[in-house]
Amino acid sequence: MTSTTHRPVTPAGPPGTAGPAAFLDLAAFLDLVADDLGLDFGPGAATAPLAELPGWDSVHLLRLVVLMERESGRRIPVRRVLEAQSLTEIHLLMEDQA
Amino acid sequence: MTAPGNSPLGPPLGEPVEVTAGPRDWERVRADLVAHGTALAYARLSELHKELPDGEALRTLLGRDWSRYLELAHAEVRERYAASRVLLKHAAGAVLGGDPGALELAYGPTGRPYLRGCDQIDISLSHTQDLLLVGLTTRGLIGVDAERTDRPMYGSGLGRHVCTPYELVMLRNLPEEERNTSLVRLWTLKEAYSKAIGQGMHFRFTEFGFGPDGKPVRVQRPDGTAGTGREWAFRTFVLESGYTVSTAVYDAGFGTLTDTEITTMLDQDCVEAITEALEGAD
Numbered sequence: 001m002t003s004t005t006h007r008p009v010t011p012a013g014p015p016g017t018a019g020p021a022a023f024l025d026l027a028a029f030l031d032l033v034a035d036d037l038g039l040d041f042g043p044g045a046a047t048a049p050l051a052e053l054p055g056w057d058s059v060h061l062l063r064l065v066v067l068m069e070r071e072s073g074r075r076i077p078v079r080r081v082l083e084a085q086s087l088t089e090i091h092l093l094m095e096d097q098a
Numbered sequence: 099m100t101a102p103g104n105s106p107l108g109p110p111l112g113e114p115v116e117v118t119a120g121p122r123d124w125e126r127v128r129a130d131l132v133a134h135g136t137a138l139a140y141a142r143l144s145e146l147h148k149e150l151p152d153g154e155a156l157r158t159l160l161g162r163d164w165s166r167y168l169e170l171a172h173a174e175v176r177e178r179y180a181a182s183r184v185l186l187k188h189a190a191g192a193v194l195g196g197d198p199g200a201l202e203l204a205y206g207p208t209g210r211p212y213l214r215g216c217d218q219i220d221i222s223l224s225h226t227q228d229l230l231l232v233g234l235t236t237r238g239l240i241g242v243d244a245e246r247t248d249r250p251m252y253g254s255g256l257g258r259h260v261c262t263p264y265e266l267v268m269l270r271n272l273p274e275e276e277r278n279t280s281l282v283r284l285w286t287l288k289e290a291y292s293k294a295i296g297q298g299m300h301f302r303f304t305e306f307g308f309g310p311d312g313k314p315v316r317v318q319r320p321d322g323t324a325g326t327g328r329e330w331a332f333r334t335f336v337l338e339s340g341y342t343v344s345t346a347v348y349d350a351g352f353g354t355l356t357d358t359e360i361t362t363m364l365d366q367d368c369v370e371a372i373t374e375a376l377e378g379a380d
Binding site: 042044048052053054055057058059061062063065066069070078079082 | 172175226251256259260298
């Protein structure tokens with residue numbers, strides 16, 4: 001699997017503004033995850049149960065945690081990621097953390 | 099990795115047996131179960147797919163899993179789901195001497211599969227890429243896991259989420275070319291153990307560990323001290339097809355059963371209790 005350079009998950013805000021900008025929108029988040037994990041998400045992937053994503057397994061879940069930590073620069077609560085049922089729920093979790 | 103057969107490094111356990119969904123190939127699985135109380139069988143998804151029934155025959159074979167099968171939107175996921183359940187039922191049918199279609203798979207609260215009404219045999223299932231793996235035991239509990247031996251894991255940041263501090267040091271001390279395969283081994287052992295205890299990844303992998311390859315394998319605490327006793331047994335195999343396969347077996351002290359036939363495999367305590375009750379009624 002290849003890893004590519006992505007936009008930061010919480011990119012810096014415009015010059016002169018305080019703090020990071022909003023978290024990536026859902027579509028960009030899905031692109032980021034699919035690119036990094038080397039998976040091909042089809043329609044409906046955002047809300048599908050993780051176990052029903054083609055090629056998905058538990059290694060991918062932990063790789064996703066690593067990816068989010070790397071891109072956001074902060075620790076991600078692994079237990080909450082494990083409890084998430086879909087990529088949309090993980091995206092919401094990341095929005096909460098941003 | 100540990101050698102197959104009666105290795106001094108682990109419990110007696112036959113090498114995983116390659117099978118198909120049909121009636122062939124199961125003799126060695128049955129023999130392993132009788133000899134060791136545990137058997138491992140695997141199939142290639144691409145091969146198994148060719149032998150899968152369709153339509154009403156598949157519906158009959160899947161039984162209560164049929165509705166779940168229909169719910170799966172993605173064809174690849176649906177195919178793997180059907181193949182894994184069919185393999186599991188054929189494996190159970192082979193060792194129990196029963197019709198696979200008459201066996202019913204049920205699931206515990208964490209998704210752990212079991213054979214309804216046949217609790218003398220415990221089962222576990224794993225799949226990765228083209229491999230489907232089934233573990234069966236009459237000893238107590240079993241968990242199995244498989245992963246590509248060359249799957250890139252070491253150095254990707256996963257170690258901190260997978261390993262105990264002791265394991266991280268152990269991996270760092272290995273020659274560089276051995277670190278990734280060693281982490282894959284640790285991963286499959288952890289998955290197998292957590293499946294056996296029905297926890298999945300909810301039992302954090304950083305809170306329990308395993309020692310280096312080449313020694314008897316025991317669950318360890320994060321600092322590397324012993325965490326479980328001899329009631330747990332672990333083995334890892336590397337298949338020629340490039341998969342690392344691990345199994346965790348909990349021995350509840352039942353011993354091995356020489357008779358696993360579904361029609362005659364009765365719990366002796368239960369038989370005695372019924373006999374006493376019937377005698378008392380006379």
